[in-house]
Amino acid sequence: MKIITLQTICLIILQLLVVLALSPFINTLMKKLKAILQSRQGPPLMQGYYDLLKYFHKETVVSNQTSWVFLVTPFIVFTSVLVASLIVPTFVTITQLYFLGGIILLIYLFGLGRFFMCSAAMEPGSGFCGMASSREMMLSMLIEPVMLLSLFVLTLMAGSTNLPVIVSWLSSQGINLFTPGYVLAAISLLIAGIAEMGRVPFDNPETHYELTMIHEGMLLEYSGKLLGLMFWASWIKQLLVISLLANLFFPWGYSLSLHWSNILPAFVFYLIKIFVVCIVVVLIETMIAKVRLFRVKDILVASFVISIIALVISIHKSTGGLSL
Amino acid sequence: MISFINHFLPVQAIQQLSSYIIGIVLVISILMTGCRRLETMVKLFVFQSFGLVLITLFAGVMNHSSNALLVSGITLFGKCFLIPWILMFVLQKIQIRREVETYISLPTSMLLICSLIALVFEVTTNIGIGKEVHVLSTNLLSTSISMILIGLFIMMTRKKAFAQIMGLYVMENGILALTVDTIFEMPLVVEMGIFLDLLIGALVMGIWVYRIKQSFDTINVEELRKLKG
Numbered sequence: 001m002k003i004i005t006l007q008t009i010c011l012i013i014l015q016l017l018v019v020l021a022l023s024p025f026i027n028t029l030m031k032k033l034k035a036i037l038q039s040r041q042g043p044p045l046m047q048g049y050y051d052l053l054k055y056f057h058k059e060t061v062v063s064n065q066t067s068w069v070f071l072v073t074p075f076i077v078f079t080s081v082l083v084a085s086l087i088v089p090t091f092v093t094i095t096q097l098y099f100l101g102g103i104i105l106l107i108y109l110f111g112l113g114r115f116f117m118c119s120a121a122m123e124p125g126s127g128f129c130g131m132a133s134s135r136e137m138m139l140s141m142l143i144e145p146v147m148l149l150s151l152f153v154l155t156l157m158a159g160s161t162n163l164p165v166i167v168s169w170l171s172s173q174g175i176n177l178f179t180p181g182y183v184l185a186a187i188s189l190l191i192a193g194i195a196e197m198g199r200v201p202f203d204n205p206e207t208h209y210e211l212t213m214i215h216e217g218m219l220l221e222y223s224g225k226l227l228g229l230m231f232w233a234s235w236i237k238q239l240l241v242i243s244l245l246a247n248l249f250f251p252w253g254y255s256l257s258l259h260w261s262n263i264l265p266a267f268v269f270y271l272i273k274i275f276v277v278c279i280v281v282v283l284i285e286t287m288i289a290k291v292r293l294f295r296v297k298d299i300l301v302a303s304f305v306i307s308i309i310a311l312v313i314s315i316h317k318s319t320g321g322l323s324l
Numbered sequence: 325m326i327s328f329i330n331h332f333l334p335v336q337a338i339q340q341l342s343s344y345i346i347g348i349v350l351v352i353s354i355l356m357t358g359c360r361r362l363e364t365m366v367k368l369f370v371f372q373s374f375g376l377v378l379i380t381l382f383a384g385v386m387n388h389s390s391n392a393l394l395v396s397g398i399t400l401f402g403k404c405f406l407i408p409w410i411l412m413f414v415l416q417k418i419q420i421r422r423e424v425e426t427y428i429s430l431p432t433s434m435l436l437i438c439s440l441i442a443l444v445f446e447v448t449t450n451i452g453i454g455k456e457v458h459v460l461s462t463n464l465l466s467t468s469i470s471m472i473l474i475g476l477f478i479m480m481t482r483k484k485a486f487a488q489i490m491g492l493y494v495m496e497n498g499i500l501a502l503t504v505d506t507i508f509e510m511p512l513v514v515e516m517g518i519f520l521d522l523l524i525g526a527l528v529m530g531i532w533v534y535r536i537k538q539s540f541d542t543i544n545v546e547e548l549r550k551l552k553g
Contacts, residue, residue, distance in 0.1 A: 309354070
């Protein structure tokens with residue numbers, strides 16, 4: 001067991017602050033990029049912060065039909081996402097936190113938040129909230145195995161379920177890292193990640209049209225400070241998924257050592273990687289229309305199958321004359 | 325020609341590239357199982373065939389056989405241009421775009437195929453074919469056997485006659501991959517014979533599907549029970 005030093009604690013706080021501060025910006029950035037692609041003007045880049053400020057100044061109205069679950073949920077969702085941000089590598093990898101857990105903890109921290117969000121959405125008895133939460137549960141049932149399996153491919157390669165260990169192993173490999181199993185896992189994790197973020201082929205984050213919304217539908221009964229907290233949590237989750245994609249499938253350029261001089265260039269590089277992933281996601285979003293809800297499972301099953309193939313290929317090392 | 329290719333692509337790059345192509349071919353075959361639109365199925369078939377063309381080409385380069393180059397050329401011409409062209413023509417004629425119902429729902433069939441592939445990989449690896457018989461690659465061996473089974477599966481579970489034809493072509497692609505993997509180079513005569521068969525097959529089956537559509541107003545094979553004069 002490694003000893004947690006003062007420097008590590010500083011890094012943890014730094015990572016938390018960066019994730020908290022960056023997430024509204026990234027959400028607005030994606031909105032802006034999408035607007036530019038559709039030749040609209042889009043919101044100003046600071047809009048996420050203005051929104052949060054507005055929400056936290058507003059009065060919270062809670063229906064008197066609800067119980068404590070409704071009040072406690074935003075805090076649970078927010079905290080679970082914050083804990084998840086400790087194990088997702090961003091620009092530093094805090095290997096000292098390996099006792100926290102790895103991939104499985106990450107997936108189920110998201111799952112915990114989702115569970116509470118769905119149960120809170122059913123509390124006020126609004127029809128749209130209930131519908132949205134049942135949809136969210138259906139989606140999550142399909143997303144979870146895909147994420148787990150595609151991350152298990154990396155686990156098999158690195159020999160650990162720990163994200164910081166995996167990432168530092170990956171970055172020690174050269175270009176040989178790009179085996180077919182790895183690339184297929186990247187594709188299926190991209191699909192599952194987009195579904196987890198609740199973005200276009202699966203759910204439209206910008207619509208408030210009652211029959212199509214999934215994530216937004218669950219927040220209908222929230223207002224004021226609690227709503228702000230829920231939005232912030234979902235933005236942080238989005239940032240985490242993006243940085244997971246960026247760091248696992250382009251695992252270079254972050255600081256492995258905890259030296260301050262390494263951290264600044266690593267941070268800049270991290271911003272560039274996130275920006276690239278954002279552009280990819282936004283491009284996909286602009287090119288593809290939202291899929292009908294009952295077709296969503298087809299896409300997710302396809303990505304599940306891709307992740308299984310990635311797993312099978314990376315388990316069975318090929319031999320033979322060509323050793324392809 | 326061979327040394328020319330070898331000059332640009334070192335052996336290691338060829339190996340790396342082929343391993344990608346094998347993975348992609350496998351994924352494409354599964355996507356064909358879950359594909360609803362018939363037109364997309366033909367497109368996926370083109371990509372799959374192109375992957376096999378590249379694999380044959382690389383196998384030829386690695387084994388210094390000019391025969392394999394010819395085979396890959398024939399495959400490129402036939403399966404990437406001629407046969408898809410005929411199939412697309414038939415599709416335009418019959419005006420049927422998508423498969424509405426199948427015997428097994430498409431996501432389920434994708435999952436079934438997935439477990440089948442896992443089984444094939446397990447069996448072909450453990451049975452030790454790679455050790456006793458000289459093969460190009462054990463992954464290609466498993467992929468080709470899976471492709472044969474996938475083709476069979478598509479033929480079994482689809483109701484539309486056109487989709488069943490696509491299943492036959494997937495099976496044929498699997499056999500091509502198997503021959504490339506195990507005997508490296510088929511005699512050119514055999515390959516040309518197979519190619520001619522496939523071409524005639526595409527023509528005949530195209531006309532056949534068109535006639536079925538004309539007289540039954542559907543290409544569901546389930547409807548073919550009534551006698552029509």
